Amino acid sequence: MTNDAAEKLHSEMRRGAIVLGVLAQLREEHYGYSLRKALADKGLEVEEGTLYPLVRRLEQQGLLVSEWREEDKRRKRFYRLSDLGKATYEQLLKDWRELSASLEALNGSDK
Amino acid sequence: MEWVSRYLDQVGQYLPEDKRVEVTTELREAIEGELEGLAESRPGPVTEADEKAVLERFGHPLKVARDYHPLRYLIGPTLYPSWWQTVKQVAVLVLAIQVVAGLVVGLSTGWRIGAFDLLGLFINGQFWAFAVVTGVYIAIEFSGERPNHLDQWRAERLPAASVAPIRRGDVLTNLFSEGVFLLWWNDVLVLSRWLPDSIPAFPLQAGPAWDGWFWPLNIVFGLAFALHLWVLMRGVWQRPTLWAEIATGLGVIVAAIAICIAGDLVVVRELPADSALQVLGRAELFIERTLKIALLVVAGFTAWDVWKAWRLLLPPTPGLRT
Numbered sequence: 001m002t003n004d005a006a007e008k009l010h011s012e013m014r015r016g017a018i019v020l021g022v023l024a025q026l027r028e029e030h031y032g033y034s035l036r037k038a039l040a041d042k043g044l045e046v047e048e049g050t051l052y053p054l055v056r057r058l059e060q061q062g063l064l065v066s067e068w069r070e071e072d073k074r075r076k077r078f079y080r081l082s083d084l085g086k087a088t089y090e091q092l093l094k095d096w097r098e099l100s101a102s103l104e105a106l107n108g109s110d111k
Numbered sequence: 112m113e114w115v116s117r118y119l120d121q122v123g124q125y126l127p128e129d130k131r132v133e134v135t136t137e138l139r140e141a142i143e144g145e146l147e148g149l150a151e152s153r154p155g156p157v158t159e160a161d162e163k164a165v166l167e168r169f170g171h172p173l174k175v176a177r178d179y180h181p182l183r184y185l186i187g188p189t190l191y192p193s194w195w196q197t198v199k200q201v202a203v204l205v206l207a208i209q210v211v212a213g214l215v216v217g218l219s220t221g222w223r224i225g226a227f228d229l230l231g232l233f234i235n236g237q238f239w240a241f242a243v244v245t246g247v248y249i250a251i252e253f254s255g256e257r258p259n260h261l262d263q264w265r266a267e268r269l270p271a272a273s274v275a276p277i278r279r280g281d282v283l284t285n286l287f288s289e290g291v292f293l294l295w296w297n298d299v300l301v302l303s304r305w306l307p308d309s310i311p312a313f314p315l316q317a318g319p320a321w322d323g324w325f326w327p328l329n330i331v332f333g334l335a336f337a338l339h340l341w342v343l344m345r346g347v348w349q350r351p352t353l354w355a356e357i358a359t360g361l362g363v364i365v366a367a368i369a370i371c372i373a374g375d376l377v378v379v380r381e382l383p384a385d386s387a388l389q390v391l392g393r394a395e396l397f398i399e400r401t402l403k404i405a406l407l408v409v410a411g412f413t414a415w416d417v418w419k420a421w422r423l424l425l426p427p428t429p430g431l432r433t
Contacts, residue, residue: 036145
């Protein structure tokens with residue numbers, strides 16, 4: 001039971017972090033696989049079953065724009081941040097840094 | 112890419128028709144991208160095993176399709192507490208109605224309706240009550256409207272604090288006796304129907320003591336019944352309900368004593384000389400006294416309930432265990 005609870009909390013914590021990570025990475029244009037590989041290369045492993053629905057949701061929320069293009073003889077869908085996505089990313093990054101600083105202070109005070 | 116096609120077929124079956132083509136096209140692109148990446152990362156072509164491994168990493172088709180649906184609850188966390196509370200209250204209310212209806216039907220048909228029939232009616236009634244309440248809340252959830260009373264809540268609207276939990280047995284006994292009295296008083300339950308056909312008519316009639324008490328007793332017992340039903344649904348006594356219990360109890364006591372001292376409670380009609388019930392004529396005084404004692408006993412029990420309610424209203428004495 002304890003492991004399940006820890007796993008659930010870990011999953012909840014990661015969810016927000018993955019959104020910020022995806023927005024950060026899509027400051028440059030990516031298609032599905034290249035996005036996942038770029039995130040993994042920087043230490044953020046995201047499962048396929050998580051990433052693709054997330055990207056779709058972010059596009060429906062107006063944070064991403066996409067277009068189909070042919071590359072290497074295959075049609076690929078390329079994503080990047082919209083203007084709203086850029087503004088949202090900047091705000092989320094600011095919030096994240098503030099949260100991170102608060103958590104560091106909290107953890108530092110326990111020592 | 113046979114496995115990919117089979118996978119996308121399955122995912123498509125769980126998607127609404129208007130999204131099927133768009134989503135499966137996107138997914139195909141994503142899966143092919145993953146397979147392409149896999150092919151680039153090592154020598155050799157992509158095998159069936161690679162296809163299956165990538166598909167398994169994407170997850171069960173239903174799980175994938177689920178993520179393309181908007182998040183939807185039948186009854187979401189905002190409405191759930193209110194729904195559960197309503198289900199319980201309606202269940203108690205329907206139970207009270209079923210008990211009264213069951214008594215009426217049972218007594219008027221001479222209990223020809225069997226126990227299993229009654230049980231079936233009970234289950235049916237509770238099922239429909241649950242279904243209607245749940246259906247209403249599902250409709251509210253799907254409408255997207257959110258009751259905003261939770262957001263506009265103010266502390267001054269808090270109901271009175273509970274004073275004590277109820278004793279369900281006592282409250283149910285009160286409900287039963289009040290319900291039966293009201294049914295009898297209003298001629299819904301006619302006891303003379305229980306007499307065998309050989310006895311022509313019940314010779315006892317209400318005496319003049321009861322004159323003028325039809326509506327007052329209906330009001331007092333009706334209020335008491337409603338109060339006990341409310342308290343049963345709440346599950347606790349609160350100060351207003353304790354005051355109401357005292358008020359209705361005093362009403363019953365006053366009525367019982369007033370009826371006792373007002374005059375004759377029963378009158379025996381003239382009986383034929385050969386009637387087996389002649390003995391009732393001689394026993395009129397005995398019956399009169401018995402009924403008066405019964406009324407005083409009712410007043411006594413009611414006084415005890417009033418006293419208990421009064422004790423609960425008093426502040427606890429410091430130093431004494433409550």
